[in-house]
Amino acid sequence: MPPSNPNSLDPFELNPQAATPLYRQIVEQVQRLVAGGVLAPGAELPSVRAVAERHAINPMTVSKAYSQLETEGVLERRRGLGMVVAAGQGLSAESNDRLALLAPALESLAQQARQLGIPAAAVLAALEQQLDQEDPQ
Numbered sequence: 001m002p003p004s005n006p007n008s009l010d011p012f013e014l015n016p017q018a019a020t021p022l023y024r025q026i027v028e029q030v031q032r033l034v035a036g037g038v039l040a041p042g043a044e045l046p047s048v049r050a051v052a053e054r055h056a057i058n059p060m061t062v063s064k065a066y067s068q069l070e071t072e073g074v075l076e077r078r079r080g081l082g083m084v085v086a087a088g089q090g091l092s093a094e095s096n097d098r099l100a101l102l103a104p105a106l107e108s109l110a111q112q113a114r115q116l117g118i119p120a121a122a123v124l125a126a127l128e129q130q131l132d133q134e135d136p137q
Contacts, residue, residue: 010046011038014055020104022057026065028101034074034085035098045075045083 011033014025033039048066052059066083069075076086113123 010051010054012051012055014057016057022055023061023065023068026051026062027068028104030065030069030074032098032101035101039085041085041087043085044081045085047082 012026012029014022016022018025020028030039030045039045045066046054048059048062051057051062066075070077070083073086073088075083078084109123109127113120
């Protein structure tokens with residue numbers, strides 16, 4: 001097998017034990033990375049093969065996610081480059097648009113906190129502490 005392209009970073013953090021299907025995790029992460037300006041228009045995404053190998057998942061899972069993002073207009077296929085962020089995509093001017101992308105995670109967090117009987121103030125404090133931590137990447 002050829003070595004993976006060192007310039008092609010894999011930004012995905014996938015959790016096989018999560019209730020959310022892996023392809024959906026990829027779709028949502030790309031949407032957030034693009035909306036947050038981390039992936040700018042023209043940015044190359046790692047190949048299907050590279051993502052599948054790194055995360056030990058079926059390449060069809062990655063392909064399904066990329067295809068859905070292409071259908072949504074978030075990604076486009078470029079000959080010789082693979083999938084790139086589509087022109088016109090990028091940092092969302094509206095913070096409400098970006099906040100909406102957090103809704104599923106926030107709903108899940110709120111449900112889990114209620115089930116565990118954790119008061120809202122404690123959850124907010126823990127979330128604030130988590131946000132203040134430096135990204136280990």
